[in-house]
Amino acid sequence: VDQLELNGGGLVYGVEFHNDGLVALDPLEHTQITIPIPAQIDKSKMRTFTPLTMDNPSLNFGDDIVIRDASNPNHLTMDTQGRVWISAAVNVTATPAFCRQGSPNKFASADPIAESTRHIAMFDPRTQKFTLIHTCFRTHHLQLAVDGSNRLFANPLGGNAASFGWLDLNAFDKTGDQQAAQ
Numbered sequence: 698v699d700q701l702e703l704n705g706g707g708l709v710y711g712v713e714f715h716n717d718g719l720v721a722l723d724p725l726e727h728t729q730i731t732i733p734i735p736a737q738i739d740k741s742k743m744r745t746f747t748p749l750t751m752d753n754p755s756l757n758f759g760d761d762i763v764i765r766d767a768s769n770p771n772h773l774t775m776d777t778q779g780r781v782w783i784s785a786a787v788n789v790t791a792t793p794a795f796c797r798q799g800s801p802n803k804f805a806s807a808d809p810i811a812e813s814t815r816h817i818a819m820f821d822p823r824t825q826k827f828t829l830i831h832t833c834f835r836t837h838h839l840q841l842a843v844d845g846s847n848r849l850f851a852n853p854l855g856g857n858a859a860s861f862g863w864l865d866l867n868a869f870d871k872t873g874d875q876q877a878a879q
Contacts, residue, residue: 704779708722713770715764715765719783732820734827735829736768737787738789740765740767744767746769768786781819782839784851796833797810810833813831815836816836817829817830830864830875830879832862832875834862834863838851851864863879
């Protein structure tokens with residue numbers, strides 16, 4: 698599907714890194730909104746990208762910390778259904794049990810990791826809702842497959858740069874099972 702055909706005249710999306718936002722720009726109306734990216738848990742339990750301490754007060758904000766970047770969204774892409782897939786932290790860095798050594802997931806068993814700083818958040822503009830996926834792999838940049846497999850690939854930042862992960866969108870859409878789809 699041609700992207701112009703898919704979203705011609707539609708919203709343009711980006712991320713607001715330091716305030717956990719999905720930005721939606723309407724180029725026809727010249728307006729924008731920032732949609733907060735949620736988490737699966739209370740964000741106060743998540744590691745932030747920016748330290749929440751300061752050595753010197755701000756001239757504008759004093760001692761108030763105005764950066765809120767627990768999700769630290771980085772990269773996004775849009776699928777053929779118009780859903781926006783975002784590399785973002787949605788939970789603590791510790792991976793779920795199904796991602797670790799001894800897991801029945803053959804991919805996790807082949808390359809188990811204990812931590813992942815970013816996962817996947819999906820925003821569906823039709824429902825205005827997020828789906829949050831705690832991944833068994835690190836995400837930094839997301840890319841949709843062009844071979845018809847309907848997979849969302851993610852390359853890591855740091856760690857083992859030779860590995861990458863993917864989410865099978867067909868399996869995920871059919872079952873909603875994030876474990877089985879990655």
